[in-house]
Structures are given as C-alpha cells and as structure tokens.
Amino acid sequence: MSTINRKISTLDEFTIQQLRDFPHATGELSRLLRDIGLAAKRINVEVNKAGLVDILGDYGTVNVQGEDVKKLDIFANNQFMGVLRHGISCAGIGSEEMDDFVIFDDEISNHSKYVVLFDPLDGSGNIDVNVSIGTIFSVFPRISPKGQPCTREDFLQPGKKQVAAGYIIYGSSTMMVYATRRGVNGFTLDQSIGEFCLSHPDIKCPESGRIYSVNHGNFFQYEEGTRNYIDTCQKKDKTNGGPYTQRYIGSMVADVHRNLIKGGIFMYPGTTDKPKGKLRLLYECNPFAFITEVAGGKATDGRQRILDVQPTELHQRSPFFVGSRSMMEELEHHWQAVK
Numbered sequence: 001m002s003t004i005n006r007k008i009s010t011l012d013e014f015t016i017q018q019l020r021d022f023p024h025a026t027g028e029l030s031r032l033l034r035d036i037g038l039a040a041k042r043i044n045v046e047v048n049k050a051g052l053v054d055i056l057g058d059y060g061t062v063n064v065q066g067e068d069v070k071k072l073d074i075f076a077n078n079q080f081m082g083v084l085r086h087g088i089s090c091a092g093i094g095s096e097e098m099d100d101f102v103i104f105d106d107e108i109s110n111h112s113k114y115v116v117l118f119d120p121l122d123g124s125g126n127i128d129v130n131v132s133i134g135t136i137f138s139v140f141p142r143i144s145p146k147g148q149p150c151t152r153e154d155f156l157q158p159g160k161k162q163v164a165a166g167y168i169i170y171g172s173s174t175m176m177v178y179a180t181r182r183g184v185n186g187f188t189l190d191q192s193i194g195e196f197c198l199s200h201p202d203i204k205c206p207e208s209g210r211i212y213s214v215n216h217g218n219f220f221q222y223e224e225g226t227r228n229y230i231d232t233c234q235k236k237d238k239t240n241g242g243p244y245t246q247r248y249i250g251s252m253v254a255d256v257h258r259n260l261i262k263g264g265i266f267m268y269p270g271t272t273d274k275p276k277g278k279l280r281l282l283y284e285c286n287p288f289a290f291i292t293e294v295a296g297g298k299a300t301d302g303r304q305r306i307l308d309v310q311p312t313e314l315h316q317r318s319p320f321f322v323g324s325r326s327m328m329e330e331l332e333h334h335w336q337a338v339k
C-alpha cells in the first residue's frame, strides 16, 4: 500500500487511500465504514452522557433473547439502522436487538452490495457501573441478485464470507477497529476534531500471551478439556510461562480488544445449563473470529472453526474460544487429550 503523506490520517482519509490502491473498487465498502463511523460518534456522545441524564434504567421491554433492554441499546440500534438505511451501501440489516432482519426495500438499497449484522451495544449490563461497552459489526456481500430486495440467505452465510468486521469500544478513549482481508486497523476518536484517527495500524495478535479471560463462576459447568486447560493457566509451568493472568471484564469488546493487543485467550464455553453458551454467532462470534484470524489468531466453537459454521438462525448462540494462536493450540491439545 502506498503510504499517506501525513502524520495522522482520519478514518475517512484512510478508507479513501485504500480505495486509491484499488482503482476498480466501487467505494461502497468505504462508504459503509464511514457511515458506521458516524453512527459510532453519535452513540459515543450518548454513552458519555449516560451518567448525567436520565437515560439509564430498563426500557421496560425484553429483547428477543429474553433480556431487559436498556434505553441506550435502543438508541444505538436506531442510530446504526438509520445511517445504514440512509446510506447507499447496505441492502438490509440484522441486529441483536431485533427479532428479525430488516430489508431496506427501496431503489438504492436494492442495488446495494452489502448486508450488515450488528450488536449495537454489547455488554450493556455494564452501563450502570461505568465499565467499557462496545458495538460489534459484520459485513457480508449479498448473494441474492442486485436490483431486488435482499433475502434471508444473505444474512445466514458462514463467517468466512465476511468482507469486513469491526467493533467500537467506548472506553477510556473511544476506538473503532475494523478488519478487511487486507488487515486490521484501529482508530482512536480525537474528541477535539470529532474524527477517528489511525492510532493502531496493522494490528497483529501476538502469537502467544499471558492473559486468559473466562467466567470462572461457571467453571464446574465447563467440559473436562476446557477445565483442564484453565487449570494449566493457573499453574507454574516453564513450557508455557504460567501462571497466566486472569482478566475478565464481562464486556466482550473490552476483553477481546485487550487480548488482541496484548496477546491472550478469551473463552465463553457452553455450560451444562446452556450447552451453546451465551454469545451469538452472527453478532459476536463471527465478527471477532474474522478480526482475530486476519490479525493472525484463531477462533473456534470447540468443534470447528467459527468462520466455517453454517448458520441456521439469525439469533443462534455458540460456544466461543478466540485468541493468540499458540494459546488456542494449547487449549485444543487439552480437548484432544480427553476425547
């Protein structure tokens, strides 16, 4: 890639620069990412106000997963849906907050190339206690013919068909990180100019790390191989440099982001009560699997590579294991050992 002749490039400049490297590209993906960046900035403003205004509390409804919906979830959902509906790159969306996918059935949207799946505000149970939360998104090229409304099949593609995926983390600073097949890049919001600026170019997930992230409260409900691996993480062991450090915020975007930068493994296994775990394949596992694989790491559901799973329903859940390559291999070794 030719370099940008400036010290800092904004998200818009970066996506345009990438376009210039591909003269035949239509620019639809770049526009889509810029639309997402705009929604992120609007959500960021509201998230930062959350402690000040009466925006907290249950909205009084229960989402399709049977969980209470907070007001900010709805705000974030509407922002995302709004920018994508009014943009020119997206034919329809699926959201963790909505029962069914939404087809933008109008002339421009029917000619658009992509569908987008997103979790508008992940970890929203943490809003009340001022812990980082995030937005996660996943972009697929539609398989239905252009010129017509998109269809259910467009949304139920295996994760390996994603062309881009990313997340926004509303933390001590606000960041947008996105991956295309060309790489993973992170942008930090410069509040003074209201722009995402490239701060983490070409992110690579360290080959190994010393952090493991899992809900220990469920330990006795995990399968044997996973329990054995967690035991190993806590032991002093010359071969793996243990004991590892346990870090679990309970806000997946923050947990996976930290591990992606520092090296580590994040696990949300199935439990005896919930064999498929908690996380959703389409809104949480697929995008993070794509980002992590592009960055050099691995992601599986314990049986197969996440990106190979053929989804059957929009809201299906999946066990999820993601992180640094050698830590994932060590985990797989423990699964093999008890087969």
Ligand code: AHM
Pocket (backbone or CB within 6 Å): 067, 119, 121, 122, 123, 124, 125, 215, 250, 251, 252, 253, 278
């Ligand atoms: P949500 O989509 O309802 O916010 O739930 C997803 C979140 C993840 O961010 C996090 O990793 C997980 O739930 C934590 O769950 P648990 O409290 O069961 O460990």
Ligand code: MG
Pocket (backbone or CB within 6 Å): 096, 119, 121, 122, 123, 284
């Ligand atoms: Mg979520």
